[in-house]
Amino acid sequence: MTHSEENYLKAIYHLGSNQSKAVATNSIAEQMETKPSSVTDMIKKLSEKKLVNYRKYQGVTLTEKGKSAALGIVRKHRLWEVFLVDKLQFSWDEVHELAEQLEHIESEILVDRLDEYLGFPKYDPHGDPIPSREGQLKKTDKRLLTEVSLHMPGICVGVKDSSAAFLKFLDKNSIALGHEIVVLDKEEFDGSLYIEIDKKKMHISNQIASNLYIQVTEE
Amino acid sequence: MTHSEENYLKAIYHLGSNQSKAVATNSIAEQMETKPSSVTDMIKKLSEKKLVNYRKYQGVTLTEKGKSAALGIVRKHRLWEVFLVDKLQFSWDEVHELAEQLEHIESEILVDRLDEYLGFPKYDPHGDPIPSREGQLKKTDKRLLTEVSLHMPGICVGVKDSSAAFLKFLDKNSIALGHEIVVLDKEEFDGSLYIEIDKKKMHISNQIASNLYIQVTEE
DNA sequence: ATATAAATTTAGACAAAACTAAATAATTGT
DNA sequence: ACAATTATTTAGTTTTGTCTAAATTTATAT
Secondary structure, X not given: OOHHHHHHHHHHHHHHOOOOOOEOHHHHHHHXXXXXXXXXXXXXXXXXXXXXXXXXXXXXXXXXXXXXXXXXXXXXXXXHHXXXXXXXXXXOOOOHHHXXXXXXXXXHHHHHHHHHHOOOOOEOOOOOEOOOOOOOOOOOOXXXXXXXXXXXXXXXXXXXXXXHHHXXXXXXXXXXOXXXXXXXXXXXXXXXXXXXEOOEEEEEOHHHHOOEEXXXXXX | OOHHHHHHHHHHHHHHOOOOOOEOHHHHHHHHOXXXXXHHHHHHHHHHOOOEEXXXXXXXXXXXXXXXXXXXXXXXXXXXXXXXXXXXXXXXXXXXXXXXXXXXXXXXXXXXXXXXXXXXXXXXXXXXXXXXXXXXXXXXXXXXHHHOOOOOOEEEEEEOOOOHHHHHXXXXXXXXXXXXXXXXXXXXXXXXXXXXXXXXXXXXXXXXXXXXXEEEOOO
């Protein structure tokens, strides 16, 4: 499997995992910053290899084989991200591009050793679940902070807006993944929230809150 | 710089570092398991980029720019090897192919962070020196264990007698390539040595010692 | 319902990196 | 010295992944 093939599979996986609908050629082209005609070419190739289901003009879906391959790449990507953040002191907004390269390193054993070395993490630094060796994903019941009820404890597991600017803001205010968050009160006037994070009380705007994903730890 | 270009530079570096003579097209082809005509093609390309000096039919040498690039790749290769052995528990003979992939990951910062994380190692698991960020190489010198001075640390890098009997003996006494060895004392009477290998003290005969190659790692 | 717009595919071209086969230069042995 | 051998380069082809431009299919709007 070439790097390019892997990148297409990953793109199709990311675009298709939410809906059960087929993924459009154009959306793949946009995601990969390439031309639709190039996408068509690659889709044909992947189709011949039984990695995607394809009918002309009808978009693509991953076959079981394709999905399994895509999950393998996602697994590698997210494990390397954990490595970069936990071991090499990168911050969570610096690791994506590096992981894009590292995810293509071919070796089952390496991935498993890395997994073990990192302590079998279940989530990457952005709060996204890491597929198991068998391609199983932990379910995430993550909600936006704005949708969490008062006094319901949860853990900060992700961001909706992953722009460097937003991530930098969070860093500055020591809001980090893994920290426990409770909403203490809501300001009806502007939707801002009084929260407690990591035992520190804060007041954050609705705009911030609506871009933070929380894993609710009690029903 | 493409992976292929990097591989050619590395091959030319390895073939040319011993002699000051130009490297022959055929030897590059042999090293890279490719055809001489392919080598000529690539050499022209590298020559246009001022990475090698090339005159038709006269072989190639690296320019300063090319040498610096080659050393950068060697640095990455050897640092990743240390990572795989020290952190992920691979053995010295399993890491080469993986490092061949990892050496192409592009990121100055990553390499520096890795270097720091590994404690700025000076030698890889095979006893080969790791170039500094500036491309400086520690000198190496490989000797028989019997010719190493007391308390001079080195790495076990090879055997003179490669008979099954000898290798079996080494295995039984957990003397393996890549292990650090220090000679603690010599027995004048029979030339046997008291050594410390991998933090374990041992007493070995002169016959054993005179069949083990050591890479001395300090002046 | 059908004209127009949007999405997708086809056809043909290109660059990178490899190859084969043929031509040419350098080296070697007598 | 020069014929034979070996090393190297050239010319032309292939594969992969991309592109542009044109053709075709599907979706949309009045």
